Amino acid sequence: MAADHPNRSDLLAAAEEALRTEVLPHLDGEAKYTGLLVAAALATARREIDTGDVGARRTLDAYALLYGEDNVARSGVDAEQRTDALSRDLAAQIRGGAYDGDLMGSVYAVLEIQVVERLRLSNPKFLTASGYPSDTDG
């Protein structure tokens, strides 16, 4: 079913803009701080909607280099379940010492992509301040 317009992303963007331009200037102290947190939450939620499953796909592609396409496909029914299961496997392997001789090797690239994709949603400014390019496309 096609969503009505303005859609959820449009509405979140409008809510954030109204909060920042029309409400926050009238607040100070604790209330202003809370207002800024609300704006940040709206922005993150909107980025998650706009990004869709692009970040999850990039993360799974990275895992495929480590584990192979087949194993990634078998790891769950959807992107979220797969990412969750593969993260769990990798975490357990790292803890078990499987990558002790190669912590900076192939596993590093997978971890980096996964963290970068999460930051694109939660704090893209931090990402660029850390010297990572901002997202170009999907």
Add this chain to the structure above:
Amino acid sequence: MTPDQLDRLAGWTAEHLGARRVTFADPSKMSGGAIQENWKLDAEVEGGPHSGSLALVLRTDAPSGVSVSHPRAHEFTLLRAAFGAGVTVPEPLALDETGAVLGKPFYLMRRAGGTANPRTLARDATLDPDRPALTEAIGRELARIHTITPPRADLPFLPGDTRTPVARRLDEFRAQLDALPRAYPTLEWAIRWIELNAPANSASVLGHGDFRCGNIMADGPAVTAVLDWEFATWSDPMEDVGWICARCWRFGADSRRVGGIGDLADLRRGYEAVSGHPLDWETLGFWEVLATVRWAIIALHQGQRHLSGEERSLELALTGRKAPEMELDLLCQIRALEETGRDEPRFEENGDGR
């Protein structure tokens, strides 16, 4: 606080301060602290050694005060130990362990002046001329804390076992990660790196455990109080240094390595002016990594506290989403340490205290 409680408190306080009579102005609750409650109390004391006006803080458990931190009685004892070692802390005055006065344990301490607000200490440009002296003073405080060493008969509640401080933290980290619904491979990776790169062990001292911007009160170039002793533990002295220096505790003032407040050289000068034991400053990068893992895991647990309904809070929810920032710090800092043996790849210190 009910009028009844306030009456009982006044009588109890008079008795413990050796005064004839104590009267309180209306107490007010101070902000901050999900686990503890702090009340601002202004007392008029008649008779005894404290005769006159006395600015106090009453610290007790918050209603939902369940935590891994020390109970109030231990905190009071830690404050006494720190006060005795010459650390600038609010002088601890009296403790009620029984709960007979307020229905829960509490203690009274003097109220310090100054501010602990990170927005001032890390971000306010008017503090800039005072930053070198303040950072040096912070170094002196830390060195005084670290003059407290085991064994101490008055601090039996501090955990002591045969594991190294690093090994104890790693066990703690893994248990905390296992308690979360999801897995965090980057944190596991950093933990493994820590395990494989731990420095040969050093002295064991009293570590403050949460020595950072936000828990240090200052007035211009002077430290007025080191607060929040609830996470104190025997540790390597460099653990506190790593905690205050880690990028994630600089409150956006990333170029000032010491908590966003000042430069490392100033901290070091202050520390070494007091301490007879030189620190292995070369290991700072390692200890920053450990601090970053610790804060990432705390952040995840704060997010979980919101999600589980234990404490609904937008701030906790957003703190949970800060974890990947610490994870990126870990990837970058460990890579830099591995490649060059040096740390601090991304944020250069200005070197001029600004």
